Amino acid sequence: MKLGIILTLFLFMNTLCAQKDKEAVALQTVRGAVVDQVTGKGLPNILVELLNYTPRIATISGEDGSFQLENVPIGYQRIRANGLNYYDIVYTELVIAGKQSVIQLKMEEEVDIEVATIQSNRGSRIRNAKMMTIDEMNVVSARPFNIEETNRFITGFGGLGKAVTNYPGLLNADDQQTYIVSRGYSPNGVQWMVEGVPIDNPNHFAAMGNTGAAFPILNNNLLASSDFVNGAFSARYGNVYAGMFDVNMRKGNNERHEFSAQINLFGAEFVAEGPFKKKGASYTLAVRGSIFGLLDQIGLSIGTSATPSYNDVNFKIDIPTKKAGHFSFFGIGGISNLDVTLDSSAADVFADENYTLNTYLGLVGFTHLKRFDNDFSLKTTLSYLIEDYDLKTDTVLLGQRVREFSVRNFRQRAGLSSILSKKFNSQFVLRGGVSGYLHFIDVKGEWNRRNELYSQAKEIQVLANAFVEARYKFSSTFSFVLGVQGMYWSLNKNSWSVEPRVALDWRIGKRHRLSLGYGWSSKIESFAIAFLVEKQNDGSYNNSNRQLGLNRSHQVVLSYDASLTRVLGIKANAYAAYSTNLGVDRFSSSFSLANHGAYDEYVSYVNLVSEGLGFNYGVEVSIEKFFSEGFYGLLSSAYQRSFYQGSDKVWRNSAFDAQHVTSLVMGKEFKIGKKKQNVIYGDFRFNMHGGLPYTPIDLDASILAGKEVLQVDKPYSERFDLYKVIDVRVGARFNHPRKRISHHFYVVLQNVADFENAYVFKYDAANEKIVTAQQFPFLPNLVYQLFF
Template identity: 25%
Template sequence: MPNNQKGIFLGLMLMLFCIGATAQTTSIEVGRGTYFPSQLLEILRSEGVIIAYSNDKLPKTPIKITKKSLEVDELLDILVRESGITVTQKGNAYVISYLPQIQYSLKGIITDNTSGEVLIGASIFALDLNAGVTSNHYGYYSLKMPPGEHIIRINYIGYEPYTDTLFIESTSENKDYAITPRIEELNEVVVSAYEPNLNIESTIPGVNTINLNTKGQLPYFLGEVDVLQGATLLPGINTLGEDANGLSVRGGSVDQNLILLDEATVYNPNHLYGMISIFNPEAVNKIEVMKGYIPPSYGGRASAVMTIHQKEGNYESFHLTGGIGIVSARLIAEGPLKKEVSSFILSARQSLFDLTLDENSTNYFHDFNLKTNWKINPKNTFYVSGYLGNDRSTNVFETDRIWGNRNVSLRWNHLFGQKVFANFSGIYSQYNYKITQPREAASFIGKSNIIDHTLKSDWVYVINNQNELNFGSSSILHSLQPGQRIPYDENSSADTLILDSEYGTESAFYLSHEGNHEKFKFSYGARLSSLFNFSPGEVYSYENDLPKSDESVIDTTDYRKFQVRKHFIGLEPRASLVYQWTENISTKISYSKTYQYLHLISNTVTPTPTDIWKLSDSHTAPTISRHYSAGLFFNFNKNKYEAFVDTYFKTLDNLVQYKNGADLLFNDNPETELVNGYGRNYGMEFFLKKNQGRLTGWLSYTLSRSEIKVNDLFEPINNGHYYPSNFDRKHDISFVGIYEFSKRLFTSFTFNYNSGRPYTLPVATYNYEGIQVPQYDFRNQNRLPDYHRLDLSVKWHTKNIRPDGTLKKFTDYWTLTIYNVYGRKNVYSYVYDTNELGETEVIPYSIFDSIVPSVTYHFRF
């Protein structure tokens, strides 16, 4: 080759080399945000960088980019440092490889360092790995990480963030963490849709959390802090009004909610016919309401699950907490049985309002909670908890009612090796009711009860930080006494009537998988449930071409004790999917199918203690719910605000409904008074919350419908068309504000508005033995006036903080509450009465028609 040609060739090669070298230092527009390695490598490739890699062999570690643009080498360095990939340069090309590191296990319990109380839902995060988990219902966590030095950060609402640097050098490291509560947090009820960022990342859409940490107390009825009242301030959850038992969740009836107190079923969660819940707030650690996606570990109800976790008691020192108000007085004692090893908490509450009533009044309630715990060793912990509560109410006709709950839970937590956690439980639940009517000619004493004996196990297998298996089983022996009636005395004309007891075994097996893959998080699984009804007694068969009645019975089958009368098996698939668009925005969709084998039989709008529970049998099929939901969840302004929009659609098959004029009290064949229907509930929920600053609070709004169709061949309701259920409320708005004037003075308000619920207006009346009896036509075609109410509260702390910023041993505060500030006469129902002219009058009835002020005092030492 001539010399001049060689010179030209070498010059061209030098130019190409320089161009190639320049390409590696060119600034690339990336943009701030979180990326997975595959996304960053694709950006490099799109900019002309020659890269060889295999997508399925790349780590899934998210990488946070804080600059808008980066040099090629700078971006590659970040990839190597943050994800552990290896970059090999071959000429002008890069070869990407990745050898997964050995994963060790860091596990332990997260607790409060002042009391030893386990913290449920605390987040533990490895900052250098950008990976983390949350503690489960027992405070347990398990985090996978490679050997070496790591920076751990723990966060929990109401607690100081905790950071730890540790060196992992063994395959399994046990590390318990105790974190410090903020001084200003004084154990009040705060309602939150989610903990910070949990609304973005959680695979359980539609979960509401009620924590006992906030800066200001909400205004509650008569100053009684109440967790169920707090739940109604969130979207999709409401009651039927003042003096109404239970909660309606997304249009469901109150018996469609599974309420668990330390895993024990609570059948009636209310005192005073619904004015106050049975849960003493001073004894409660945390409450969750799951109203969207129901994890496969729960079942047996068609609408929602509410889990209440009692406190464990202080492992470090003895404390007394208490309070007194217009309604009740309460006292809580807690402390160590053996320091740092075992603890107890004992609480008692007694009503006081009966002291101000007539001396012959016997209206009261009381409840007791007890819980003890033993940390046998790092792998074994035992728990024993119990509840006892009773109500008594006597009216002007001397009708005396007594009802109450009793629950006992025995639990054993055990760690099997590095990856497996298990909980074993034995549970006893009882609800009983007694009514005495002494003044009638047919005076009587009536009783009913339901008793459950439960055995269950729940297992968690942590595969890695991205995947977790949950599985387990449960079996419940239901024993129901629907009712028995005996004469009050020898002068009574009442007959003795004892309805046949019902027995059944409700069992389930479940398996679920939770995981995440880049921007996707998911949870899916199934629950296989069954009911074997082996109630003894007679079962009637009815003529197919006639409505069920005493006159249409064609045959009787007599079942012996423990002979299976009817059995049902149901497969309940569940799934949820989360797509996280950015750190602050995610979309969630879910599907849940549930079977409900136990039904509350009632023909009243709001449940009463006289209502009975009934197992599914030959005439009463299980209620089947299919629940679909989809929503957009986001945080903004550095988590100062959180919000979501959630939609849902739910269908219900085999809804048990009563016939017009049904008589269900002491009925030995209630199927003659019942029909099956279909339900559909749908709606949209909006939520906006401000988390930081002197002024905090939230706005929630629900737009929804709840409808039923009963197209029975002989007893159709409303001609077989859909009609509003008792729980149908189109609009439901709650507005909450809490303002901190200082560390000692807070004020708050709540405003509630909801559409009037439907009711049935009689079309005529007729006289029967001197009594005006209403006659009805179409059901729930009228509505009560809209409901709205404003409540205010002021909370004042005495000087509880020392100059050095620590809390004094004795702390106390006062709360002034004004319920129904502008004296709204909200109509609860209409009463039909006959005036002096013999004409029927419709009289609106209100529970509270004026302002209700109250003062309460709280202390702790």
């Protein structure tokens, strides 16, 4: 019934638009800049043209690399840039009536010694932007993504974090959070960077020490082309070993003001952009807020009886100058709160106690980019971060709420980084940088009824990084990347490293590429673990976790990429990783921090030492049909294993040993209307992975104890059933050519088959039985977007 109403609405809008614009044809402007992939300098005299369209639409880029294509038809369009001494680049862009398309085309320079040979066979020298990373130093285990791609994938609440789980080797351990498991590593090994500034967890309700949470603060609509890397990292990346989200924010339209608004069952947002002064300066701003109260009104569940509330803002101001350099000011911020009242329902994974959670996160940065000549540049970034996590839990005694536990994690961080980059010629690029972050930490957790501290720290610590890396192209087919990353964390004498990184890149023939990379990576221990304390018999506190060193990982990755046709690509990886210095119990035990990081439960172990080991290996394959002729698809599959060793020296499955992960995303759109300028479409997503291991509950012992008791002698010996979910989206885009307005309607049906996927098993003391908390049930969402 509801689906019928939605389809009727789509048809009505199409009829309305068709009646108002019987003769009008929706056309739009596509403009931007063509730049060198390494230096970012504008490239003049580049031919930019719209492919597969008659009459021909083309232009030549100006002295600063700028270009503008007029009267471009609405819909997905392929744009090619072609210039002397550079490989052609083909870029796909969704063009709509309500917004100009402003894009950046990055071109790779050909090796000088082979230019003459290459010019005679330019047809084989085309690069597809979908197969090229944004940073050319990211040779292995890296994938580019952009706003069009992340908005096309069905992500639910998770935004960018959920979008990458369509790639091989990646899964989300919790439907209600964005805990990204990369190649069997703990999600704690993941790191984010926004405009080059590291940030542990850019999400609402984010606990200090975790890397995922329920709802993103980052707004996909302000996303520029970015990279995700999940192994054998280039030397620029420090304090990471599992996966790096290297996120860039886009500039606003510097010629005209544009707006978009969106409302759905869960929230509303507004985006504005445009020029704010002459000479190319621009702004872009996005604000968003939740309206989850509407779900209660219509009887829908998001997996908890509580009603979360959040608001966030993203912005970027871009100011180019002729002599002083390029300036930008950016930021993201979010506030969120959740109040949960005791509920005995086993289906509610959050409400087994009363608690109140308030979180706040803010990041602002100021960047200056100065080019001393076309091939030598210095980029300097100042940043300030503030995080506040305030949790209070209560229990009910004699009919009254009594404070049981409270934690306040507060941190401010001031940072400065500089990166020098020099392109000596088309063969040799050298880059180096330093960064320093001053952490002002105030952490206090307390068992209130027992009057005992749980965690404690009030201090200033320093995290410093330095790197140097170089890429040398011996020919157009073979190149070599070498670098080293150094890191120092002032908390203890065990937290420093010098990490080599190396990669080889070999292009085989016209369409095939083979890469081999090795990297030694490490990450500091999370604050949630490092600052744990335990009260001793004499009243003092054991704070031995402060001595935990860096978590370290040696990684080797063999990658294969192939452009089978102009619209079909394949990627494959084989990898192995050996981890050391993982936190384990000082005394013989199966416990290891290799299994921590995917759930909200606090680990309360002290007496940890950095002596644990881990071993991961696997094979990944993905086949992608790039968008063409109204259709796209991505099939990914991986076989991956993850093992760990505790202080008892026994190797076991880790909590993230999924064994196999498979996903399929695909979509088809149909042009409708007399001028074929409106679209209806459908997207499909299927995700499946092997059930994750867990430690079983000892029911008899739990009944005797009156609380949950695990079979600690059988850690991670059992598995949840196979996880599977199907998501569907049906939508329509309507373009109003005269008024330059676009409407976008769609409905998302998450877990449309209503699969019951177990999240966790719990002991129900009231009924003396084991109950199952489920992942997300079937959840629909109706969305409307307006671009004007």
